[in-house]
Amino acid sequence: MAIREGKTFRYSNASIMSYASVVGKTESEGPYGDEFDEVIEDNKGGAETFEQAEGLFQQKALQRAMDKTALTADKMDLIFAGDLLNQCTGSSYGLKDFYIPFLGIFGACSTFAQGLLLAGAMVNAGYVDNAAAVTSSHFSSAERQFRFPLNYGGVRTPTAQWTATAAGAAIVAATQKPPFIRAATVGKIEDMGISDLNNMGAAMAGAAYDTILRHFRHMGTGVDSYDLIITGDLGQVGSDMLYELFKRDGIDIEKRHKDCGLLLYDREKQDVHAGGSGCGCSAAMMCGHFLKHVENGDLKRILYAATGALMSPTMVQQGGNIPGISHAVEICYK
Amino acid sequence: MDMFMEYVWAFIIGGLLCAVGQVLIDLTKLTPARILTSYVVAGVILGAIGVYEPLIELAGGGATVPLTGFGNLLAKGVREAVDENGLLGAFMGGFTSAAVGVSAAIFFGLIAALIFKPGTKINENP
Amino acid sequence: MNISNEEYGEIAKRVSPPSAMTKTIPMAFLIGGGICVLGEALLNMYAALGFSQDNSAALTSMTLIFLSALFTGLKLYDRIAQHAGAGTLVPITGFANSVVSPALDFKTEGFVLGLGAKMFTIAGPVLVYGISASIIYGIIYYIVKLF
Numbered sequence: 001m002a003i004r005e006g007k008t009f010r011y012s013n014a015s016i017m018s019y020a021s022v023v024g025k026t027e028s029e030g031p032y033g034d035e036f037d038e039v040i041e042d043n044k045g046g047a048e049t050f051e052q053a054e055g056l057f058q059q060k061a062l063q064r065a066m067d068k069t070a071l072t073a074d075k076m077d078l079i080f081a082g083d084l085l086n087q088c089t090g091s092s093y094g095l096k097d098f099y100i101p102f103l104g105i106f107g108a109c110s111t112f113a114q115g116l117l118l119a120g121a122m123v124n125a126g127y128v129d130n131a132a133a134v135t136s137s138h139f140s141s142a143e144r145q146f147r148f149p150l151n152y153g154g155v156r157t158p159t160a161q162w163t164a165t166a167a168g169a170a171i172v173a174a175t176q177k178p179p180f181i182r183a184a185t186v187g188k189i190e191d192m193g194i195s196d197l198n199n200m201g202a203a204m205a206g207a208a209y210d211t212i213l214r215h216f217r218h219m220g221t222g223v224d225s226y227d228l229i230i231t232g233d234l235g236q237v238g239s240d241m242l243y244e245l246f247k248r249d250g251i252d253i254e255k256r257h258k259d260c261g262l263l264l265y266d267r268e269k270q271d272v273h274a275g276g277s278g279c280g281c282s283a284a285m286m287c288g289h290f291l292k293h294v295e296n297g298d299l300k301r302i303l304y305a306a307t308g309a310l311m312s313p314t315m316v317q318q319g320g321n322i323p324g325i326s327h328a329v330e331i332c333y334k
Numbered sequence: 335m336d337m338f339m340e341y342v343w344a345f346i347i348g349g350l351l352c353a354v355g356q357v358l359i360d361l362t363k364l365t366p367a368r369i370l371t372s373y374v375v376a377g378v379i380l381g382a383i384g385v386y387e388p389l390i391e392l393a394g395g396g397a398t399v400p401l402t403g404f405g406n407l408l409a410k411g412v413r414e415a416v417d418e419n420g421l422l423g424a425f426m427g428g429f430t431s432a433a434v435g436v437s438a439a440i441f442f443g444l445i446a447a448l449i450f451k452p453g454t455k456i457n458e459n460p
Numbered sequence: 461m462n463i464s465n466e467e468y469g470e471i472a473k474r475v476s477p478p479s480a481m482t483k484t485i486p487m488a489f490l491i492g493g494g495i496c497v498l499g500e501a502l503l504n505m506y507a508a509l510g511f512s513q514d515n516s517a518a519l520t521s522m523t524l525i526f527l528s529a530l531f532t533g534l535k536l537y538d539r540i541a542q543h544a545g546a547g548t549l550v551p552i553t554g555f556a557n558s559v560v561s562p563a564l565d566f567k568t569e570g571f572v573l574g575l576g577a578k579m580f581t582i583a584g585p586v587l588v589y590g591i592s593a594s595i596i597y598g599i600i601y602y603i604v605k606l607f
Binding site for chain 2: 478492498501502517520526529532534535538546547549559560564565586595599600
Binding site for chain 1: 461463465466468469471472474475476477478479480484532533535537538540541542544545546548549554557558560561562564565566568581582
C-alpha cells in the first residue's frame, strides 16, 4: 500500500491573541507552578464531583483567556474543545454557559494541538474572526473512568503516567502580533502494537516521530530550524523512544526536545512515575509557559507536537492495541 | 518462646505470600484484580489437596490473613457441608464459610461510603 | 512508518524501566508480614477472651476488614499501598479495600446504581471464581467420597 504523505497546512493570518491556564494543587507544586494563571487548591473549586470540577477548569481557563482581551463570550465565534472523558463531558458541561458556537473534538492528549490547528484554519480561512481551543484533563475523573477507584490500593508500574489536573485555553484571531501559527501537520493513526495500558508513552512515540518527520519534509526544515520541539506527554519512556527512533535516521532530536509530561511535575519529589499526561498537560504547559516565550521573542520558532493515545478500555480488554496520534503545530515569533 | 515463634512464622509466611504477589505484579503485569482472584482460587486448590491446613498450624495469621486463607476457608466450608449434606453441600459450604468476611466487607464498606467523602489520591513520592 | 511493530516493541521494551524490585519486594514482604502479625495478635486476643478457634478467626477477619474500611475512608489505605504494593493487596484487608473504595468513589452516582452497584466491580471476580472453584471442589470431593 502506498503511504499517504498528507499535507502540511500553511497559515498566513492566524495568531494566538490570548491564552490562559488553570491547574490543580499537585501541578502548582511542580517546577512551573508559578507560571499558571490560576491554581485550584482543592482540585474541585467548589464543584461537587470531579467531573463537574473538570468542566470548571475549562470554564475558568477560557474566561481568563477572554479577560486578557476585549472579547466577551457574545463576541466569540467558535470553540474547539475536548477532554478525555466519555462524551467530552468536561468540555460540553463546562463550556455550556458561555453559549458560544461549539465543536467538541477528541484526540486524547493531542487534543490541544488539534484545537489550535483547527482554530487557526478557521481563522485563516476567514470563516470566523476568532476561535478558541480549550482542553482539560483531571487526574481524579480520568482515574475513575480509565483505571481504578481513587482510594483503591492498586499499584502503578514505573512506566505509568500521571494524568494532569489542568486546563488550557487559547484564542486564535487574525491579530498581527506573536505568537503566530505558521504551519500545522495533521497526524495519522499509528498502531505500533503496544497494548500495555500502563505504557502510553511507548504507544505514542511512533506517531510523534512520523508527524515530526513529515512536518520537517514538507517545510524543508530539520531539528536545527527550531528553537524547541515540544512533544505533548510522551513521558520518560516515550521521549527515550522518540530519541531512539530519530537516532535510526541519524538525527539527534534530544538537544532541542522538551516534553510537557516531563516538565509539569518534579519527578524527583512527586510520585508521577514516567511523567504527566492528559489533554490538560501540554495545554497548561503551552498556555502557562511556552507561548509566553514565543510572544516575547525568547523563542523564535517552535514545533509543538502534542501526542495522544487513542485508547479504548473496551478494545484493550478485547485484546486490541493502543493506537497513537500526534498533531504538529508550528508557532513562531514572526 | 513458643508464642514468639508463632509471630515470627506468621510474619515470614504472610510476608512471603505477599512477596510472591509482588513478584507477579512486577514481572507479569497481572492487574491487582487478577492477583486477588488467583490467590483465592489458589487457596481453594491448596485447601482441597490438604496443604493449607498444616500451613495454618505453623503460621496462624500468616496463612489465614492472606487471600489464599480465604480460599482455603471456602474449601473447608464446602468439605464440611458435603460431609453433612451430600452433593447439595457443594453449593452451601462456600457461602457459609465466606459469610463473615463478605458480610463484613459489604457492611463496613457501606458504612464507610456513607460516612466519608470521596476524595482523590494524594501524590507523594514513595 | 519505516519500522516494524516487532522492532518498535523491542525498543519499547529496552527503554521501559523495570519495577524497582529490590525495593518493592522487601516492602511487600515487610508490610504484608506486618498485617499478618497483626492478624495473629488478634487471633490470640480473641482466643484469650474465650472465643472458639473458628469464631476467633472470623472475628479477626472482621476486625481487619473494619480497619481496612476505616483506613480506606480516611484515604490512608492507598497511601500505604503506594509503598506496600502487594503487601496491602494480598491480605484480606486488600479485599476489603477493593470493596470499600469503589463504594466510596461511586457514591456520587447515587446510592443504588453508584455505591450499591459498583461495590463489587473489583472484588466481584474474587467471589465468582472463588465460590465456583469451591463448588467444583465440593462436587469432586463428593464423587471421590462415593468410592
